[in-house]
Amino acid sequence: MIPALEEVLSALARLPGIGRRSAERIAFFLLAKPEETERLLRALSVLSRIGRCPRCHGFSEGGLCPICRDPAREAKTICVVAHPWEVERIERTGEYRGLYHVLGGLISPTSGIRAEDLTIAHLLSRVREEGTEEVILALEPKLEGDLTAMHLLRLLKPLGVRVSQIAQGIPVGRDLESADELTLGRALKGRIPL
Amino acid sequence: MPELVRDKALVLRTQDHAETDRIVSALSEGRGRLELLVKGARRLERPFGAVLDILNLAEIIYYRRRSGLHLLREATLLQDFPRIREDLARLEAALLLLRWAWELVPREVPDPRPFRLTQSFLLALGESPAPQTLLAAYRLRLLSLLGYRPALQGCVACGKAEDLFWVPERGGLLCRACGGEGLAVPPRLQKAMDGLLRLPLAALLRLRLAPADLAEIERLTLAFREVQLAR
Numbered sequence: 001m002i003p004a005l006e007e008v009l010s011a012l013a014r015l016p017g018i019g020r021r022s023a024e025r026i027a028f029f030l031l032a033k034p035e036e037t038e039r040l041l042r043a044l045s046v047l048s049r050i051g052r053c054p055r056c057h058g059f060s061e062g063g064l065c066p067i068c069r070d071p072a073r074e075a076k077t078i079c080v081v082a083h084p085w086e087v088e089r090i091e092r093t094g095e096y097r098g099l100y101h102v103l104g105g106l107i108s109p110t111s112g113i114r115a116e117d118l119t120i121a122h123l124l125s126r127v128r129e130e131g132t133e134e135v136i137l138a139l140e141p142k143l144e145g146d147l148t149a150m151h152l153l154r155l156l157k158p159l160g161v162r163v164s165q166i167a168q169g170i171p172v173g174r175d176l177e178s179a180d181e182l183t184l185g186r187a188l189k190g191r192i193p194l
Numbered sequence: 195m196p197e198l199v200r201d202k203a204l205v206l207r208t209q210d211h212a213e214t215d216r217i218v219s220a221l222s223e224g225r226g227r228l229e230l231l232v233k234g235a236r237r238l239e240r241p242f243g244a245v246l247d248i249l250n251l252a253e254i255i256y257y258r259r260r261s262g263l264h265l266l267r268e269a270t271l272l273q274d275f276p277r278i279r280e281d282l283a284r285l286e287a288a289l290l291l292l293r294w295a296w297e298l299v300p301r302e303v304p305d306p307r308p309f310r311l312t313q314s315f316l317l318a319l320g321e322s323p324a325p326q327t328l329l330a331a332y333r334l335r336l337l338s339l340l341g342y343r344p345a346l347q348g349c350v351a352c353g354k355a356e357d358l359f360w361v362p363e364r365g366g367l368l369c370r371a372c373g374g375e376g377l378a379v380p381p382r383l384q385k386a387m388d389g390l391l392r393l394p395l396a397a398l399l400r401l402r403l404a405p406a407d408l409a410e411i412e413r414l415t416l417a418f419r420e421v422q423l424a425r
Contacts, residue, residue, distance in 0.1 A: 017213050109289035110207045110248060110296065143248040143279075147289065150282040180243025181271060182250075 055126070057102035057119050058087045067091075067100060074098040076133040080123065080152065082106050082140060090138060098136070101126065106144035107151055113144075115151055123152075127159050134162040141168040141186065167192075196257040196265070202272065203228065204312060205250050206296040210236060217263060218246050220254070221295050221312055226303040230256055231263040242269040249288060250274050251313065277320030287325035288316060291332050298336055298423075307339050318395050326408050331390040331398050333415050338391060342422045344415075346388040349374070358384060360414050362421035377414065387411055 001009075005027060012023035030037045052058070053065035067073060067087070077098030081087060084102045103118040127135065135156055139145035149165060156163050169187025170179050179187070203220035206227070211217045216235035222228050232246060245252050246266075251273040257265040278284045291312065299308045315332045322328050334344065345366030348355040351373075358367040359374030367384065368374035379387075386403055390411070393401065403411070 109286060110293045112293075142244070143285075143289070146279060147282070147285050150285065154282060180245055182244040182247070182274060 052084070052102075056087075056100045057104060057122075058084045058100055072097075076131060077136065078123070078126065078130075078132050078134075079136040079138050081138050082145070082148070086138065096136075098134075103139075103148070106139065107148045108144045109147075118148075120152065120155065124155055124159070127156065127161050132161055134164060137163065137165045139165075196259050198255060198267070199224070199258045199264075200253070200255050201225065201228075202309070203252060203254050204292070204295075204309065204316070205246055205248050205252065206292045207248060208235075208246065216246070218266065219296055220252075221292075221299055221309050222254070223306045223309040224304060226305060226308060227296065227299045227301045228256075229263050229301065230254070230266045232266045242266075245269045245271045247274075249278065249292065249316075251316075275316055275320055278316065281325075284319050284322065284325045287322075287329040288319050291315060291319070291329055294333055294336055298340055298419075300340075308336065311335060311339060314395060318399060322399055324399075324402060326405075327390070327401055327403050328398060330403075330408055330411050330415065331393075333412075333419075334387065334391045337415070337419060337422070342419070344387075344391075344418050346384060346391060355381070355384075360417065362418040365422075366418075377417070379414070383407060383410060383414075387414070 008027045009020070009023045012018055012026055013020055018026070030040065049061050050059055051062065053060035053063075053068055055064055055068045058065045058067065063069075074097045078101050079090060079096060079098055080101045080103060081090070082103050082105055087100050087102065090096055090100075101119070101123045103120065103123070105113055105118055107113060107115050107118065123135075126132065135152075137149045137152060139149050153163055167190050169183060169190055170176065176184065201222045201224040203222040206219045206221055208219070209217045211231065214234050214236045216232045218230045218232055218235075220228050220230060232242065235242070235246065244250075246269055250271060253268075253270045253272055254266060255268040257267060259265065275288070278288045295308065295312050311332070315328055319325055319328055337343065344362075347353075348367060349358060349369035349372055350361075350364050350366050351368060352371065354369045354371070357370045357374075358379045359370065360366070360377040360379050361368040361374055367379060386407055389401060390398070
């Protein structure tokens with residue numbers, strides 16, 4: 001294989017979900033369609049313009065992100081997530097109209113990530129300064145998520161803000177039989193009255 | 195054909211691998227620290243569900259490979275330490291304890307003692323009103339069990355029990371007359387560390403140490419670990 005093509009293939013194969021065969025398919029497609037290559041190059045060049053919103057730490061194209069700029073959002077509610085891509089996942093539900101705060105990870109003593117490494121101090125100042133009434137914790141239902149949630153609860157409670165957590169348990173469309181006992185136990189603990 | 199092994203293991207940490215897999219580091223009873231590949235662990239239809247979350251104790255069945263990662267075939271939850279999970283201080287202490295186990299226990303060594311020590315301390319942590327005290331004791335005991343027991347009875351050179359300093363290079367306490375200098379260890383701290391190393395778990399649960407003393411013991415233990423393990 002010619003070195004230039006080998007370079008393209010090895011770069012593509014580093015992407016998540018792309019193996020050698022997929023990399024070859026993409027590379028040959030792009031070679032056959034120069035206009036698609038141009039389109040892709042233009043799109044990729046925009047990546048460097050994407051930074052972080054100074055208010056919520058979500059993705060932004062300079063300055064505040066579209067959600068923080070939107071006056072129609074419910075500004076008294078903040079949904080806390082660990083990673084910026086989780087904002088988009090929640091937005092796609094269409095169930096939430098408040099603001100966000102991205103922590104930048106989860107507290108993890110086993111991996112050496114401390115509370116000070118996250119944007120927790122900024123979250124607390126936002127809650128104080130923006131008159132937040134509810135903080136929704138949408139953190140991964142695993143040990144680091146639980147630890148981070150407990151840590152945040154301890155810091156947020158004295159501020160007089162309502163703290164809630166997204167429900168945890170059986171995914172919609174799954175049967176109970178395939179659920180492990182821990183997941184089922186959480187679902188039972190978090191049951192809601194009908 | 196790889197050998198199929200059944201064991202008990204505590205999940206120490208997990209790491210995403212490839213698209214949908216996960217590597218689980220676990221402290222097993224039979225073979226020390228293990229690195230297990232869990233195929234499809236990040237899929238919605240994931241095998242084993244939340245059983246392989248950190249801090250869980252599980253019965254595992256895995257294909258033992260001669261090189262590389264072992265392949266997990268089954269995992270059944272045995273214990274998830276709920277009393278630890280509901281308390282922030284206990285949970286933080288438990289995770290630091292697991293981190294020490296992950297960093298210090300050697301891989302694939304058939305010695306059940308690190309597993310048993312860790313399991314017993316996790317069970318005690320669930321009852322402990324002073325998790326940091328148990329964590330300090332665990333650190334000293336794990337070091338001891340792995341062959342790095344600090345000498346806490348008196349000067350390592352002459353046996354004298356006064357005017358002692360912490361000299362990790364010499365294996366523990368050294369008196370001034372024998373060349374000890376640097377980190378002074380008052381009798382109160384010496385006694386506390388000796389207790390952490392030797393008291394039964396039930397007595398450890400009743401032991402109360404001042405936060406300043408615990409911080410100092412942590413400093414001494416970390417210095418000891420750094421020097422001893424660098425050798």
